[in-house]
Structures are given as C-alpha cells and as structure tokens.
Amino acid sequence: MKRILIKNGYVVTVNGERDVFERGAVAIEGQRITGVYSKENTPTGEFDEIIDASGCLVIPGLINLHQHPWYSMFKGIADGLLLEDWISDLVFPLVRHLSGDAMRLSGYQCAIEMLATGTTTSFNHSVSVSDEAIVKASVESQAEVGIRQFFGKELRCRNSRFLDHPLSLDESLAAAEEEIRRWDGKQNGLIRMGMVIEANAHWTSSGMSTEELVIRGTELARKLNVRISSHIAAGTFSTEKGFLKHLRETGRTDVRYLMQLGVLDKQWMLIHGIHCTELDLEHMAHVGAGLVYTPTSEAMRGGGIAPAANALRAGVATALGTDGAMVDYTNDMLEQVKACVLFQHQRHLNPTRMPFERALEMATINGASVLGVADELGSIEAGKLADIAVFDMRGPQVGSLQRPLSAFLGAGKGTDAKYVVVNGEIVYRDGEFTKFRDRKEVLRSVEQLAAEIIAKAGLASRLDVNWLERCPPLPSARASA
Template sequence: MASTVATTRGRCHAWLRSRGGAPRRSSDDGRETMKKVLIKNGYVVTVNREREIFERGAVAVTGKHISGVYAHEDTPTDGFDEIIDASGCLVIPGLINLHQHTWYSMFKGIADGLLLEDWITDIVFPIVANLSDEAMRLGSYQCGLEMLATGTTTSFNHSVTVTDSNTVRAIVEPQAEIGIRQFFGKELRCRNDRFVEHPLSLDESLAAAEEEILYWDGKHDGLVRMGLVIEANAHWTSSGMSTEELIVRGTELARKLGVKISSHIAAGTFSTEQGFLKHLRETGRTDVRYLMQLGVLDQQWMLIHGIHCTELDLEQMAHVGAGLVYTPTSEAIRGGGIAPAANALRAGVPTALGTDGAMVDYTNDMLEQVKACVLFQHQRHLDPTRMSFERSLEMATINGAQVLGVADQLGSLEAGKLADIAVFDMRKPHVGSLQRPLSAFIGAGKGTDAKYVMVNGEIAWREGAFTRCTDSRGILDSVERLAPEIVRKAGLSSRLDPQWKRLAY
C-alpha cells in the first residue's frame, strides 16, 4: 500500500507547481505573465452585495483573481488565453463547506441505524484506534476529489483525532496537491487527570498547535489555511477530553494568531439517558451559555450543529458575532433533530453550511446541503417561506466566507476576489425546464453536474477530469483496499453486511 500511495503522490504532483504563485504563461520576450480566462454566456449568480444576476453574463479571471463580472452586452472578447462558453450553465462562487472530517470519506455505508452517541462509541472510536497516516493521506485525497467534482472549492477540516506533525502533513498536502482550498482545524487536547493517555501537557499542546499553525498557514499559494478545534460542549468537558483551562487558553492562542475556532455544540440525542439533555440536566447550562460564562465566546468561534440551541443561545451568539454551521443531512440521518438555522439567520447569527464528513451521512455534496437546508427548515417550521433557495445558497457561499473571516477574499463573484468559481451544467435531463434557473437547478440538480471548478484562478475540474491529479481512480482503488482492512481490525466486519441481515421485520 505504501508504494501505491507514493505512486499516487507522484501522479498528483502539481502541488510543487502551486508554490510558484498564480497560473502563468510565457510572453514572446520570455517574461512571465498571468493567465487570463473568460467564462462567458453563463447564468451568473454573483452573490455580491446587490445580489446581481446576469443572464448570459461573464466572469473574467486574471491570475488568481477575478478581474471583472459583466452583463452580456458588456462582455469583453479580446486578450484572453482561454475562453469558456458556459451557455446553459449556472456560474456561482465556489461552494464553501464549513464542517468536514476528511478521513470519514473512506468509511461510507457502515453507520446506518445508530444514534449519535452510539455511532461515536461503536464506530468512531474503534476506527480511530486503527487509523494510520497512510489512511489519513488517502482519505484526504478522496475527500478533496469528491468535493472538487461537486463544486466545492473551500472546506474547514475539523480534526477529531490526535495528530502530530507527520499526521498534519498527511492530511494537508494531498488537498493542496489536487488544487482545493482547505482550512485545517488543528485539535487542541492535552493530558489531564481524566485523559492520561495524551502525550502532551497543556503547555506542550498549545506550543505544538502554534507551531503547526505558523508553519502551514498560507502554504501552497494560500490553498492551505489553519484554524483550531477546541471542543467545548458538555460531552467533552464531562468526559475530561476538554477542560476550562484548555478552552480559555486555547481561545487566547486563537486570538493571538487570528485563526478561527471550531467546536461541536448542542447536538446529539434529546433524552435523559444520554446526550445533550442528560448533560443539561446535570450542569444546568447550555453549551453556548457555558462559553459565555467563561467569557470566551466571540467572532473567533464557529459552533457546529447547534441542533438544540435555544433562542437565548442564538441571541448571545449574535451579540458576540459567533458563527453557526448547520449540517442538515448529517443531523437527519442520526435522528438528532433539525437545527434552528432559519431562526439563527433571523437573530443575526452568521450562519453557514457543512457536510460533516461522509462516514456520517455518506455525502460530500454541498449542493445537496443547500437543498436539504430549504426542505428541513420548511419542515421544522411548517412554513414554506422560512428558507428560500437564494438564502440557502448564501449560506454555502458568502455566509461561509463571512464565518471564516475571509469574505473580503471569497464567497462572491466580484472583481478583486480570489477566483474560486463553480460552473454547473443545467441542461441535464433531470434538471429540465428553467423558468427560474436558480430554484430549478438547486431543487433538481446535483453536485455531479459540475462542469468546471476553478480554485485560485486555476481550473481543477474540467468536464469530468481532474487537471492536477491523473490517477484519481488509483486513489479510489487504494481506499477500497485499505478501508475494509481497517474496518476488520476495528472489529466492525458485521457492519459491512447488508442492512437486511441486521434487521428483523
């Protein structure tokens, strides 16, 4: 397997080229100039401040940045190295996935029929004990390829395992190689009286996290960005996996380094025996209230799931500028509930979308999350006006950039912003008639309708092929060989059987 991974890395080699900056070409006199690309004749949804839409519009790209967005009659024609005809296509900002666990992609299909708490103890813990850096690398490749091929250009990878420098490298480099933008959330954990097996003290863990963040942030022409994972919910603090001192000092480090903090909150089974309500009864506080009591909650924090957030929680989050990340299909498949995303937006909470990793609900398709967000919010409120397709798309684009703190760089199609662009073919039979193209496509289209995906001004997915990775099939083959081996070592072979063999009717 190691030789397979080495071969794959050789074929997905373009990360070396990415260190050189924006895509360039040579002029006649030998000088290097930035490549210019024009995407024209598309249904251009800018998600800019005015929410402009241009039928048969155009987006011009120079190097890494968008140099112009045009109505059809104003579209330039000369001076481009490549012109892409996007007739019949939706052109939008690249989708932003704010909650991802990349290695989960290796284990799709094994977690049916489990509540969150049982899924963690029965599936996650045994598999984590059998993961290797090789598995982390392959999972990162696979997940990145899936996201690119479905229109996602940026993700926040929330680490749920203990990582050292080698593991971080194994996770970070593959996605830079294939050309997708990743924020890696380095986990902050430490040895304490109840978590004695962790190799580092709090001081050592803080120093290690700072070293990784300073080393990686901005690497590979800005495709690699960093963040912190500080688990601050009742599940983690009651188990000893997180402590008040860790939360407070970790927040101080994040503020010092100017990076975002990701934390799972207010999710899980709503019962008195296990999960959120059990801890609420024991502690008398919600997860958001706990962070407010510690005096740490601010705009640095991205709070994930938030299924059981109260209206007071949302008001407090809005007051301090903390973001909420809603993962609709993940919450649904575990029977956890429907997060109050529409209420969060109404309260003024910056609210974005994520997938949560494909071992949960088996998808990395952000377009699916955009549609599910609309459907589930309508179901929660029994009101078909609570979440429009347009508002849900904002959550997967400009809102995601806002929660990440990079709305000046990403999230909309505007001159000066980084050229992260997704072009979807709307002429597929399953999409059908396009009286209202945006609603029709989000409601009937699929992430796999992505025709072109551009990141940092470079096309990474072009008409069914990856441009920076020539052996995507080899990656998937390697995953298919390694994943069952890990499942067997974890003692979960029975989970590979069809559901019919496990259910009694």
C-alpha cells in the same frame, strides 16, 4: 499571468447587490477575478482560454464549513446508529487505527469528491490526535488535488481524567502554534489553518476538554487570528447520555458554558447547534459567533433539525457543512443547500422561511464571513480570489428553466459540475481533474485500507448485509404472503 473568460453563463454573483446576469461573463487574470459583465459588456480582448458557459449556472465556489475527510473512507457502515452510539461504537474504535497513509488517501478521496461537486473550500475539523506527520498528510494531499482547505488543528492534552494524551496543555498549545505557523498560507494560499477546541457536553463531561484548555486555547486563537471550530448542542434527547443528560446535571447549555467562561466571540464557529435555544442564538449574535448547519448529517443520525432560519433571523452568521461521509455518506454541498430549504420549511411548517437564494448565501458568502475571509472569497466580484463553480443546468433531471436558480438548486446535483476554478486555475474540467491523475488508484487503495482498518477495529460485522434482519417483513406483507 493566465487570463480566462467564462461567458454566456447564468452568473449569480452573491455580491452585495446580489446581481444576476442571465448571459453574463466573468474575467480572471492570475488568481483573481478582474471583472463581472452583462452580455452587452462582455469583453472581447485576448484571453488564454474562453469557456462557453451557455446553459450553465456560474456561482461562487461552494464553501463547506464542517468536514472530517477521513470519514470518507467509511461510507455506508453507520446505518441505524444514534449520534452517541455512532461516536462510541464507530469513531473511537476506528480512530485508534488511523495512520498517515489513511489521512493522505482520505484527503485525496474527499478532495476529489468535493471538487467534482463544486466545493472549492472546506474546513477540516480534526477529531483525531494529529502529530506533525498527520497534519502534513492531511493538508498536502488536498492541496495537491487543488482544493482550498482550512485545517482545524485539535487542541487536547493530558489531564487527570484523560491520561492517554502524550502532551501536557503547555506542550499542546506550543505544538498547535507551531503547526499553524508552519502551514498557514502555504501552497499559494490553498492551505489555511484554524483550531478545534471542543467545548460541548460530550467532551467536557468525559474530561477530554477542560475549562483551562478552552480559555487558553481561545487566547492562542486570538493571538494567531484563526477561527475555532467546536461541536455544540447536538445529539439525542436521551436522559442517560449526551446533551440532555449534561444539561440536566449542570443547568447550562453549551453556548451558556462558553459565555460563562468569557471566551465566545467571532473567532468561534459552532457546529450543528441542533438544541440551541433562542437565548443561545441571542448570545451568539451579540458576540458575533458563527453557526454551521449540517442538515443531512443531523437527519441521518435522527438528531433533529437545527434552528438555522431562527439563527439567521437573530443575526447569527450561519453557514453550511456536510460533516463527513461516515455520517450521512455525502460530501455534496448542493445536497446541503436543498436539504436546508426542505428541513427548515418542515421545521416551521412555513414555505417562506428558507428561500433557495438564502440557502445559497449560506453555502457561499456566509461561509466566507464565518471564516473571516469574505473580503477574498464567497462571491464573484472583481478583486476577489477566483474560486468559481460552473454547473450544467441542461441535464434531463432539471428540465425547463423558468427560474433557473430555484430550478437547478431544487433538481440539480453536485455531479452536474462542469468546470471548477480555484485560485484562478481550472482544477476540474468535464469529469477530469487537471492537477490529479490518480483518482482510480486512490479509490482502490482507500477501499483496501478501509477494510483493513474496519477489521482491526473489530467492526467487520458492520459490513454484513442481511436485508431481512434489517427490514423484517411488515405485517401486511406477511398477511398477503
């Protein structure tokens, strides 16, 4: 087995004691970490490769707990849309034209962007109808690049209000179980599986999710011991559509709905949660459900700021995600770490509510805990899988490192990633992907295919650039012209 030593780095372990080693070292053998050391105790034995991490931050690989990889094909076309309009005007038209090729290419593109910014694990929350070929294209492409992915197989079915789905509930449950059993643990553990059971106002009010589907889907997830991802409590406070309309009509929040059905437990990862009440958070903490905060996504759609700091205070396991790059155009988890700090301070008008250290926990060990894999991922400890990100902290935008972690998380970028290790293998090194050589060809293919899909969806006008129409001259500018 290959032995690797990372030495002389600023090692932030995020272990139980939150140990930090200023010129520390990490030893790797095969897929796992074998030791973490201070400078004085750095081993001197034989290694197949030694990485000198001087001037670098060494942290657990970042965990992105909410991702829609195919969104990466459509960056830049969603300006100016509220969430509800974004769903109806963009997602629904585009999803009808997605193919296996689109899923494979976007899987490549999204994986290389995440790896190149220090993310080693993501949860792919499927929002399209995925058959066997689509699942295969989605999971194999990312594993080929070398990133770890949990694929959330969506559960939907034909019913009296949703007649277009090809499968009954029994058939959908059987198909989901088959895909989960087929892929979970494959590719040396890089492919893991989960489920997507939508239980929020948008889905239940449209008839695309039903009580029976939620209940029986939860039973299957418990049987297979996989996590369930569900969007909840997001959207604008419009009284005509979305979350608030549903709340006024039913008198129940999304969390309360799951509690009434008796299904909410630690299997559930609830995404966004912008409008979660304090009682919702208490319910989630009581049953062990996790919350996934996507700060830049929620800001881009004008949806609000989720109560992440309050969730942590209530005892809710709270993690971070990006949400997919058709929402806010980024898959950079370091942006989420910084935005988490900024937005929570702004929400509470209190600069102590979200320390950088806490936000980094959300992007590492908390993510692993919400996924149920904290015994394997999320921190740099002997015995855990070697998923590690090494960032160059000597870029001019970072400058003086008086407190390296805060300085880098506040001023650094995901693109400062220098080395990324997944499963003990260096998969990204100084701007190059060691397992995937077709980055430029993938980008060319994605741009071509995305343009074709946008045209088929009738969305070509979203590509028009009319500066003055989007930004009319301001009154003061007219007066001085």
